[in-house]
Amino acid sequence: MDYDKWINSKYFPADYDADSGDPEIFTKEPLDVSLLLTHPFNRYLNGQIGAQFSHVSLYNFGEAPTLQQDLQDKDTETAYLSNIINLRWDTLNSAKNPSRGFYLKHELETNWLHDQLRGDAENERRDPLSFTWGRKFSFLRNTTTARYYTVLWYPKTVLALRLQGKYQSGGDIPFQFKLPLGGGTSLRGTSSGRYLDDTVVVANAEIRFPIYKGLGGILGYDAGAAAHSPEQLALKDLVSNPVVGLRYYMSDFIVRLDVGLGEEGMGLYFNFGHAF
Secondary structure (H helix, E strand, O other), rough: OOOOOOEEEOOOOEEEOOOOOEHHHEEEEEEEEEEEEEEEOOOOEEEEEEEEEEEEEEEEEEEEEEHHHHHHHHHHHHEEEEEEEEEEEEOOOOOOOOOOOEEEEEEEEEHHHHHHHHHHHHHOOOOOOOOOOOOOOOOEEEEEEEEEEEEEEEEEEEOOOEEEEEEEEEEEOOOOEEEEEEEOOOOOOOOOOOOOEEEEEEEEEEHHHHEEEEEEEEEEEEEEEOOHHHOOOOOHHOOOEEEEEEEEEEOOOOOEEEEEOOOEEEEEEEEOOOOO
């Protein structure tokens, strides 16, 4: 379960126009609840099946008049219940701090069943589902993630790579559930959710090296793009940011501090665990 209260979010009316002016500020309140069952087929292959409930409220549009005008009234509060299935090949030597191995995962997520139940409820003028806020919509989301880690030399210096692609198809998908690009775990140095669309691709590379005892550093590079469909992805829309950071390795977790240098500003990220 993940819940955030009163997040100040930014809305950019023009996705790739750095001269479009200051972003508009509004409040976003998301709630995500998921339940997944995992089955190991062998040492490296795992499968999961489950469900996720997502609800997002938007308000405080005083500083976001364009967004408020663009949204339909029903889109200020909307939700869905989805079904999830994924398959994962994982040879990593550590889930927390991998230094060797390969990870490949493909996931399908759809709210088709929920959408059908909502349609039946509307046709029969009854509402058996208490979470049918917002207008009716459907989606099928595909996410493929590949990660690779190897030790370059000793003292233990690790090359970490990630490539991830997301694509969703469907009808009338609300603003809240467009795929985001930007933020501390995807495109560091670019504002969280700076780009929103139905297709997102992001690539990350880091060199992780020791400094002193439990303290380490990283040199990284992030690149990504968003588009309405995979066919519309273009090199001219590629956004790339260099990244530097520090890591403090403890017995049970990792403290992360990253600085991403983007064209529109600098991003400072303090959190736990690696970005990928």
